[in-house]
Amino acid sequence: MSLNAIMNTANSGLTAAQTQLRVVSDNVSNVNTPGYVRKIAEQQTLVSMGVGSGVEVARIRLATDRFLQAASFNAGADAARQSVRYELYDRLQGLFGDPGGDNGFFQGVDKAFAAFAAAAEDPASSPRRQEALFRTQALFDEGNRIAGQIQAVREDADGRIQSAVDQANSLLQQIEALNIEIARSSAVGGDGSGAETAQAALIGQLSELMDVRVSTRSVGGVSIRTGAGVLLAGEGHATLEYNRAGTVNAETAFNEIWVTEPRGQKRPLLESITSGEIKGLVETRDIEAPQVAERLAELLTRVADELNRAHNANSSVPAPTSLTGRNVGQSLEAALTGFTGNTAVAVTNTSGQVQARADIVFGAGTITINGTATTPAGFLATLNAELGGAATASFSNGVLSLSATGTNGVVVADDPSNPSNKIGRGFSHFFGLNDLITSDRPAIYQTGLTTSSPHGFTPGETMTLRFTGETGAKIRDLSVAIPAGGTVGDLLTALNDPATGVGRFGSFVLDSTDGTLRFNALNTPAPRISVLEDRTTQVPSGVSITELFGIGGGVRASRGDGFSMRTDIRQSPSLLGLARFDFAAGVGATALTSGDGRGALGLADAGQVNAAFQSAGDSLGGQISASRYASELAGDIGGRAALTKTAMDSAVALHSEAAARQRAEEGVNLDEELVLMTTYQQAFNASARLIQAARDLYDILLGMV
Template identity: 45%
Template sequence: MSLTAMLKTAASGLNAAQMNLRVTSDNIANVNTPGYVRKQVDQAPLVVGGRGMGVEILGVSRVTDQYLQTASLAASSDASRWSAVSQYLDNAQSLFGNPSDESFYFSRLDDIFSAFAASADDPSSSLLRSQAISNVEDFLAETSRINTQFAELGETVDAKLAADVNRINDLLAQINQMNADISRAKLTSGDASGSENIQAQLIDELSTLMSVQISSKPTGGVIIRSAEGLLLSGEGRAATLSYNRTATTKGYIAVEPENGSGYPQPIQVKGGEIRGLMDLRDTRLPAMVEQLGEFISRGVEQINAAHNKSTSSPPPKVLNGRDTGLDLPSAVGGFTGKTTLAILDKDGLVQSTVDIDFDAGTMSPGGAFTPANFLTSLNTAMGGAATASFSNGALSIAGTGDNRIAIDEGTSMKAGRAFSHFFGLNDMIRSSGMISYETGLKGTDPHGFTAGDTISFRLAQADGKPIRDVTVTVPAGADMNDLLTALNDPATGVGQHGQFTLDAKGGLSFAGNPPQNATLSVTQDLTSRGSGGPSMSQFFGLGAVERAGRSGRLSVDAAISQDPMRLSLATLDLTVAAGKPAVTAGDGRGARLLAAAGDVTTNFAAAGALGPVTMTLTRYAAEFGGSIGRQAQEAETRAKAAEAVNAEANARRQAVEGVNVDEELVRLTTYQQAFNASARMIQAARELFDVLNNMI
């Protein structure tokens, strides 16, 4: 080996040792620096002309493990998702109160039935009546409060989602900028680890917000894509994401078009805090609100059913029904069984009765009737002692002079409700809108909507990503079957992705086709049933917004609230002897019916965590309260499990990427000795040169 080769070899070793010493010193100095990844010098033998000429420095790299990094990011994403879900479900559960407290929401229902039971023992007590009414009002007010706070909780989640999306946009832009810095350092064989560490921290934060696909660039840096492969950051640009949601549709994340031209491109988000928040906003919280609406509406139905079977003492002069949303022929059509309308004086003595047989289509007195002439026939049968009217979907019956009205519902039935209950003639609890969507309509009944009116739907995947927007025009065909055909048309309706069906009680519902199992939202509804009647979504309860609104529009009938003696705690008894009152002040049988309303078997539609079930109201209350607790507990358990996995993944990643002081000290000693060895080699070459020079 020539002296020149010896010197070059020693010099390269000296440079390599210096570089390794510098890198090792950096590692030791940053042993406790968050986000710092251990560095190493990449080197290789330097061969010239087939002979070794020392060592070549290729650059400085971070010590990472791609598999552990991917596992850590995935675990972090999952932990953030379930942490968000657990936090907000815990908040949602707290809205109902503590089950051990007297103020617990579901305990208030028992208080109502206990108050009615107490009234049955002393029906003439104004104090007991007032207490029962107060308990009902408190329950309705508490329901409205919870419903309102659910809406506020949803708005909080919306604000958090918007803030997270803004932060994601900042991170994507910074990650893209770091790519340029890393590439420049790589091209000059410089130390890019500082920029890479900063970029890695940005990626770690990004993974807590949303799940992404990450791949390395050959020139340094990373490329970030969405689950379906849409570019988010890298290749010299960063995407801008947006959170898109309306009051009636599910939210989704989209990539905004460049230069503002074109349409946002929806993307899938499978993990991260964003996924947890979107699940809360569009699935979990709305499901709870819908279940609250189903619970309260069925509870109100049972209380009103018992109240319609009863009457006050003395009976009321006027019975005003609710807006059924139907025209009178459609409302009367489909009834079965018999009912009796009684006209009484102020002392409860029967003056006359009208027996209505829906099966035979007759009234006594009066003879035959049809749904079309029902009102005329009823007024004729009452002979001027009372009058009936129908306006804006509501039936009203008023006594003439001081005459009073009471109804024995008998065996009458339509869509699961007796005559007085179906029309809401003696409802204790009133609603400013529809609370029951079991219309009683059959496929051959007229749908009543104006031909040419439109209703628009959005079909979406379970995660909120839109599939298709559809606008359906009310057909010229007048029957419900015609309307169903238009709604389910594969080309102009929802038929490609699901089907609307009409059940035996006249309820309209949508179910998505597998495997997508699309969900449906109402984006615009310009329909009306008749002139000024309810829209299609209001009438049938289409869309989560309409069903969620049920909980906030209930109140005790104003007349009953102002005068507790109007509370119907008695019953009409048509079996009494002539000259005896059919309604008496001391009768508490109506109060007992109200007290037992919670034990009546009821059909509940699928809502929230519960499918369609048949059980008592009190049992459903227990199931509902339990499901809320189970969901919160399940989310907390999953959050703890995900956090444990995340901690383990980070620990294993840190074991590879982190700095071990003992190992670095060993390396420091090794490179110091290597430096000394290279220096000794240079000294030896100098001494040999001096010897050779002296020999000349």
């Protein structure tokens, strides 16, 4: 070997050792830097003409373990998803107060019924009446507040989705910029490890927003895809698009989150991710919070309905001068069809004596008033004639009203032995003539309609439905027009049409027992239905199809913030109906007695009467008392909060373990670096001594010449 070859070999060793020492120095100086990945300088032998000619550092790379990195990213995405779910669900639980305390919402349900029981013991006591009214109003006020706060949680989640999308776009831009820098360094043989370290940190942040898969490119840098394979970075960067909804209410239809791949293909993001903060926020906004809102609204609806059932069977003493019902969402003829049993409309003076009375008998397709036969179309005229001017009945915009003349009052009472009945409601209860709790929107979806009933909507009016899949991504928007046929059966046919209606997803079915409309899905899991727009208006009530039948969870949940106590009763507790009308009393006899508290017992027992709860959220409903439903809802919310906490703790622990193992493999070990430093110092010294030896040989040879 020539002296030149020896010098070249020594110089290569000296350069390689210097590079190795610089890498070790970088590792040691960053031992406590979060996210720093240890550098490794890969050294190889130089060969010339088949003969070794020294060493060189081929490249400097990061000590990245792709398996551990993928495990850490996946665990981080799940931890972020479960953490945000727990955070928001814990807020939802907190809205209801402590389930085991004395001042929570659910305790207020039993307190309201207990206050009526106390009023029954002394019905003439004004303080006890006021206490019962206060407790009842407080219950619905608290329900209104909670319903509003649930929507505030959803609005917060929606805003955070927008922030997460903006953050993801920024991260993808930075990751792709570093891809270019790393590829350039790789092409010229430079050190791109610094850019790779920065890129790994950015990918870690991205993985907390959505689950990602990372692969190394042959030219340097990485390709990033979602869990379902949508390209996010590697050939340019993808762009995410989302426009938040602004003010959120129960019926808000949220916009789609789109991802446009580098090649220009646009896809729904939610179809391609299964974890991450965005997924957790969408789940809370679109599934968990709406389920709580729907169940709360159903509870408040049944509490109100059972109180109204009891109050419609009662009367104040003296009786109120007028009774104004609720909007039943149909014509009077349709509303009267299907009634059975007997009821009476009576006019009483301030002493409770009957001044006039009209006894209504509903038979199989027949109606008589004081023995005079009539029809649903002639009902009002016949009733007014039989009342002889002592009171007047009217029907306008879906609302039945009764008004007595002068200082007299009006009472509606059922025959105890054969009470009037339609879909489990008496005449007064069905029309809401003496309701204690009112609502600013339709809240009862047991319409009593049949397929042969007139629907009352104008042909050509439209409603737009959105079907959403299990992931939260939109499946399809459908616009359905009111058909020319005027019956509810014709309306169902149009709704269920496979070409222009919902037939490809399932069918709407009208319950033959109570007129409730439900959707039967063809596939499992069933798609979620929301109403984007409803331009239908029923004549004469003015309600839409959505409001009449409660289509979609949004309109059902919106009931929760619309209940309140009747204004006149709230202002004058003496109007609270605690007395029971004596159905046997004829004209001239006393039918209402001051101090009668029998009706208060009905109000007190309203919480224990089995009510027909409809499906809401993830509850199938069924026959259950309001108090029992409240207890089960409290337990369900608490149980779910505990489950989300457990899921979060497990996911965070798994992420911590995965990150610890990754740090152990990729992080800096000072003992190892000390060994490497010693080794490369010795290699450096050896190369320097070899150079010195070659120099000495040069000097000797030159001296011999």
